[in-house]
Amino acid sequence: MTRRTALEPLTGLVVDRDGERRARPELFDELLAEPQTRILPLWRGRSLVTAGDGAASLDLIEPDRQTTALVRVYLGRVVETGTPVIAVTLTDAAAAELEPDESRWAGLREAGAVLDERDYALFVEAVAITNWHESHTHCPRCGTPTVVEQGGWVRRCFVDGNEVFPRTDPAIIVRVLDDAGRILLGSNAMWENNRWSILAGFVEPGESFEAAVIREVHEESGVVCTAPRYLGSQPWPFPASVMIGFEARAVAQGDVPTTPDGHEILALRWFSRDELWAERDDLKLPGGSSIAHAIITEWYGGPLDQPPPAEGHRAA
Ligand SMILES: [Zn+2]
Numbered sequence: 001m002t003r004r005t006a007l008e009p010l011t012g013l014v015v016d017r018d019g020e021r022r023a024r025p026e027l028f029d030e031l032l033a034e035p036q037t038r039i040l041p042l043w044r045g046r047s048l049v050t051a052g053d054g055a056a057s058l059d060l061i062e063p064d065r066q067t068t069a070l071v072r073v074y075l076g077r078v079v080e081t082g083t084p085v086i087a088v089t090l091t092d093a094a095a096a097e098l099e100p101d102e103s104r105w106a107g108l109r110e111a112g113a114v115l116d117e118r119d120y121a122l123f124v125e126a127v128a129i130t131n132w133h134e135s136h137t138h139c140p141r142c143g144t145p146t147v148v149e150q151g152g153w154v155r156r157c158f159v160d161g162n163e164v165f166p167r168t169d170p171a172i173i174v175r176v177l178d179d180a181g182r183i184l185l186g187s188n189a190m191w192e193n194n195r196w197s198i199l200a201g202f203v204e205p206g207e208s209f210e211a212a213v214i215r216e217v218h219e220e221s222g223v224v225c226t227a228p229r230y231l232g233s234q235p236w237p238f239p240a241s242v243m244i245g246f247e248a249r250a251v252a253q254g255d256v257p258t259t260p261d262g263h264e265i266l267a268l269r270w271f272s273r274d275e276l277w278a279e280r281d282d283l284k285l286p287g288g289s290s291i292a293h294a295i296i297t298e299w300y301g302g303p304l305d306q307p308p309p310a311e312g313h314r315a316a
Helices: 018-024 027-033 092-098 118-137 208-223 272-279 291-300
Strands: 038-042 046-051 056-058 069-078 084-088 103-106 146-149 152-156 169-177 183-188 199-203 225-236 241-250 265-271
Touching: 018 027, 027 069, 027 084, 038 118, 056 092, 056 118, 069 118, 069 169, 084 092, 084 118, 118 225, 169 225, 183 208, 199 208, 208 225, 208 241, 208 265, 225 291, 241 291, 265 272, 272 291
Parallel strands: 038 084, 169 241
Antiparallel strands: 038 046, 046 056, 046 103, 069 084, 146 152, 169 183, 169 199, 183 265, 225 241
16 A cells, blocks of 8 residues: 555545544543554654665554553544554653664654555644644633543533634645746745745635635745645644645746745745756755645656656646
8 A cells, every 4th residue: 555645636535533433431441442453652743663665654552552641542443454543642751661673763754755545644643633732731711721532632621611622724835837837936944955845834814725825925926826726735733734735827927027035935936847857956855745745746747856758748
């Protein structure tokens, strides 16, 4: 089972989140009594990963090896096997006790590109929901510490009954093209030298994704674009985002001038496919597990480490 790229259509779920079961009062006792159940241990955002030949897999452990958990979340069942999986966050001491043999603690950014679809889905779900628990421990109304309910998917305040649900912060990421089909790439102030990617930014309250695309592109580049078209999305729990991918077209014709905002974006450039190929040794582009990589690759028409396919063999 290989993991699809972020832009391939979702053909089915690999993890059934089993939302109905979350409400059962004895949920964790029931799950831990099932011999099939596995634990996905998390320690400081990392999990146990065994690396092999260009691939890697999560080490899901048996419940009897579970030690003191800070937070438990029922992630759901693996569709293919029916295996229920519980994510547990561990203290430093508990993590040290696990003492993996072949595996080691690895982060999602590091392991994401080499995990298969099932393990990637479990890891990203576990990191996203436990990040939320870490930063939402108190009631936003009255400040009382909240308790975890619904298998880890709700926190409740016992003073005022307020239920707090997990949140995800949407961010748009956009491939802007000019009338010659060139792609607009920017170099971010926080990145190393000569690293380029497509533009991105958070959706603001009360804003549609499409409006956010047009606003962000204008703010970061001065380019007026139109007709945002949805491409695909990717959860990005660093710490709590989902990236929503778009393509948009510059309104102006010819060589569209660009103005970097000078804060987030320091340099901007339109690249043809041939330029991207010719300058490949000098350009650093987004890593293979990111939607930015998938969006650029789809425009390029093939793998970025090979010459661009001839026109007519491209998607658009
Ligand atoms: Zn409260």
